[in-house]
Amino acid sequence: xxxxxxxxxxxxxxxxxxxxxxxTLGICLFCFSNSQTECIAQAVVPAARLAxxxxxAPGVPVQNDRDLAARRWVRGLIQQELQALHSLCKLNPxxxxxxxNTIESQWKSKLxxxxxxxxxxxxxxxVDFEHRVENAMKAWVQASESITPEQKSTWDExxxxxxxxxxxxxxxxxxxxxxxxxxxxxxxMAEAEKLILERWKEAWWVMYRHGTTPETKxxxxxxxxxxxxxxxxGDPGGLRQEYYTSGGATDLPSKGLNERLEVAGISSDxxxxxxxxxxxxxxx
Amino acid sequence: xxxxxxHSCAQRLLLIPISVALSAQLVQAQSQKSATPPTEATxxxxxxxxxxxxxxxxxxxxxxxPAPPKNAMVNFAMDPDRWIDVIYSxxxxxxxxxxxxxxxxxxxxxxxxxxxxGLDEPLREKVQATADLEVQRFKTEVLTLASQAPRNPxxxxxQEFYNRIHKLTQKYQPRVLNQSQPSLWQKVLTSNxxxxxxxxxxxxxEKRAEYREKTLRLETILRVSRRLGLTAKQxxxxxxxxxxxxxxxxxxxxxxxxxxSFPDKEKQNILTNEQIxxxxxxxxxTDDLQLVVREFGEEW
Numbered sequence: 001x002x003x004x005x006x007x008x009x010x011x012x013x014x015x016x017x018x019x020x021x022x023x024t025l026g027i028c029l030f031c032f033s034n035s036q037t038e039c040i041a042q043a044v045v046p047a048a049r050l051a052x053x054x055x056x057a058p059g060v061p062v063q064n065d066r067d068l069a070a071r072r073w074v075r076g077l078i079q080q081e082l083q084a085l086h087s088l089c090k091l092n093p094x095x096x097x098x099x100x101n102t103i104e105s106q107w108k109s110k111l112x113x114x115x116x117x118x119x120x121x122x123x124x125x126x127v128d129f130e131h132r133v134e135n136a137m138k139a140w141v142q143a144s145e146s147i148t149p150e151q152k153s154t155w156d157e158x159x160x161x162x163x164x165x166x167x168x169x170x171x172x173x174x175x176x177x178x179x180x181x182x183x184x185x186x187x188x189m190a191e192a193e194k195l196i197l198e199r200w201k202e203a204w205w206v207m208y209r210h211g212t213t214p215e216t217k218x219x220x221x222x223x224x225x226x227x228x229x230x231x232x233x234g235d236p237g238g239l240r241q242e243y244y245t246s247g248g249a250t251d252l253p254s255k256g257l258n259e260r261l262e263v264a265g266i267s268s269d270x271x272x273x274x275x276x277x278x279x280x281x282x283x284x
Numbered sequence: 285x286x287x288x289x290x291h292s293c294a295q296r297l298l299l300i301p302i303s304v305a306l307s308a309q310l311v312q313a314q315s316q317k318s319a320t321p322p323t324e325a326t327x328x329x330x331x332x333x334x335x336x337x338x339x340x341x342x343x344x345x346x347x348x349x350p351a352p353p354k355n356a357m358v359n360f361a362m363d364p365d366r367w368i369d370v371i372y373s374x375x376x377x378x379x380x381x382x383x384x385x386x387x388x389x390x391x392x393x394x395x396x397x398x399x400x401x402g403l404d405e406p407l408r409e410k411v412q413a414t415a416d417l418e419v420q421r422f423k424t425e426v427l428t429l430a431s432q433a434p435r436n437p438x439x440x441x442x443q444e445f446y447n448r449i450h451k452l453t454q455k456y457q458p459r460v461l462n463q464s465q466p467s468l469w470q471k472v473l474t475s476n477x478x479x480x481x482x483x484x485x486x487x488x489x490e491k492r493a494e495y496r497e498k499t500l501r502l503e504t505i506l507r508v509s510r511r512l513g514l515t516a517k518q519x520x521x522x523x524x525x526x527x528x529x530x531x532x533x534x535x536x537x538x539x540x541x542x543x544x545s546f547p548d549k550e551k552q553n554i555l556t557n558e559q560i561x562x563x564x565x566x567x568x569x570t571d572d573l574q575l576v577v578r579e580f581g582e583e584w
Contacts (some may be wrong), residue, residue: 069570080513083558086514130510161516165506170497179492183392185399186491228395232388250570251507251536251560 068257070127072116074111075261076253077133078103082263085141088158089151096264098146103137104261104268111134126207129252132158163202168206171196178216182229191224192216299518340434367430374453379426382456383419390415390469397473400488401481407473415469425452500534501526507536511567521554540567 062068073149084098085091091099111132118127141147141155175189184192204214222230260267260274262271268274362370372379390412397403429452434441455465466474474482505526509519526533532542544563545552551560 051321077510077513083556084513084515087556117437125520158516162509162518165509165519169499169503169506172495172502176496179495180460183396185396186488188399189492189495225397226399229392232391232395250568251511252568253511253513254568 004229018026039258062247062257064119067115067119069254070115070129071257072106072254073129073250073252074107074133075255075257075259077129078107078137079255079261080253081137082261084158085137085155086264089147089154091147091264093152093264093266095146095151096266097133097145097269099140099144100263100266100268101272102144103140104272104274106140107136107261112166128206131206131209133164163205166205167197167200170204170214171200173208173213174216177213181216182218182225183232184221188221188224192221195224196221362433362435364427364430364433367433368426369428371426371449371453374449375456381421382470383423386419386422386456387412387415390467393470394473396488397481397485400482401477407476410476411469411473415467418468422456497530497534502528504533504536506540508539511536511540512555512562514555514559520553525550525554537567 062071082103086096087098114127114129114132120131138155138159141152171193175184175192178184178192179189199220207214255261258274262268299579368379372382377385391444394403394408398408429448433445437445482528501523505519505522508514509520514522526539529542533539540563546554551563555563
């Protein structure tokens with residue numbers, strides 16, 4: 001009810017008047033926001049469409065020897081991924097050319113954080129080059145318009161098979177740990193494997209690659225333990241040794257910065273610069 | 285009336301000297317008592333009650349510490365307690381950690397055996413008691429050795445003593461725990477198990493060892509795969525080779541050498557030409573610290 005002009009302002013009349021105003025204002029705001037949302041929704045472009053248009057920052061020059069080593073390993077891994085892709089998907093010359101040119105022009109920018117992580121990392125742990133290159137390669141293959149969906153799915157299967165192998169390794173290590181810790185029998189080990197597989201996280205692989213075996217929680221495997229095993233609990237120490245060694249053979253392939261990437265006999269285009277920059281002497 | 289009053293007064297007057305005499309006797313007795321010399325018990329009680337600031341007893345002469353030899357290690361003087369810590373640190377912790385681990389080890393093994401082939405309660409208790417006894421024996425050996433430790437050793441003495449520590453602790457080191465002679469509790473357990481039970485335990489141990497080895501092998505294959513860029517089919521082929529020669533596939537370096545020494549025909553069967561070329565290269569080394577985790581599964 002709107003009060004008439006003749007009505008004088010009083011605390012008694014103010015309440016219904018203000019309520020009415022607020023309601024009207026709310027309805028207006030609701031309508032306005034709806035129309036705004038529609039406008040924004042119409043203007044939104046899927047991020048995937050934007051991806052090729054994103055301008056990548058130019059690669060940072062080689063900082064020091066560690067940076068150089070990291071770049072060589074990354075190139076080595078990329079080269080092997082290309083060969084594996086070709087042997088599985090049989091790329092035609094056009095597909096090979098497109099892919100190798102894209103990678104040659106983008107690898108420095110796309111994997112810049114990997115070099116930086118390795119250059120700046122402390123000595124414990126390290127950088128998971130393999131995983132980072134694999135993810136970058138997956139993105140390149142998915143973004144490529146010349147590679148067919150069948151080829152992409154074949155490549156996905158290969159990546160999936162690698163993940164299964166990683167799962168087997170990490171879970172195998174976790175079970176070996178639990179075997180010693182809780183005194184599991186071989187039957188219990190097989191059962192525990194299934195239980196841990198249900199809880200699999202990709203982060204476990206990264207953790208393992210950095211030198212830590214993920215812990216098998218007592219609660220996870222408690223259902224398969226006997227009463228006396230449950231009472232005894234876990235043995236935290238025991239027949240397990242952990243130590244760091246300095247140096248050793250690395251399992252990463254290496255490729256020079258002045259060698260062009262190639263796949264199916266096709267090298268990257270000459271127009272793409274690959275000239276390596278001489279390593280800068282460390283600052284005092 | 286008057287007579288009765290007179291009698292009561294007379295009685296009272298008679299009582300006064302008697303009471304005086306009695307009180308005088310009592311005082312005399314007390315004074316005699318206090319005059320007697322104090323016994324040892326009273327002295328000690330007093331000494332306990334009154335603390336003394338300065339001990340009047342002369343200090344006991346200290347044992348003469350022999351002068352360190354001329355070629356003794358500089359700034360190296362350890363008492364037996366410190367040596368005990370050193371000995372237990374060789375086993376990865378303190379005395380209590382060691383004790384706890386050994387007891388748990390026996391308990392966990394017994395729990396597992398119970399599941400494999402059954403175990404009656406008296407035998408279980410007997411074995412656990414033997415394990416406890418064994419721990420106590422080792423602790424005594426450690427004490428004895430620590431008491432024999434040189435106080436200011438020369439380099440040679442120090443080396444010799446360390447060798448003795450190593451000899452004592454060797455059988456409890458994780459890497460030789462399964463290879464060394466079985467513990468006393470394990471002997472007791474074996475002697476009380478039937479043949480069928482023992483063979484069941486042996487089979488079970490082999491299965492678990494195979495599981496650990498398989499995991500190790502798969503990890504090596506994964507590393508080789510990363511180095512050469514293998515596909516899933518190639519990894520499967522390689523796994524068959526690795527299974528036939530498990531000893532050569534325990535470490536990445538060894539597997540690389542093994543693969544390099546493969547006949548050309550077999551190489552071509554598994555690898556592509558690019559991979560064969562890659563295989564000819566030596567492995568790169570890195571200065572980064574690498575974590576090594578070694579799992580020693582319990583043989584029991």
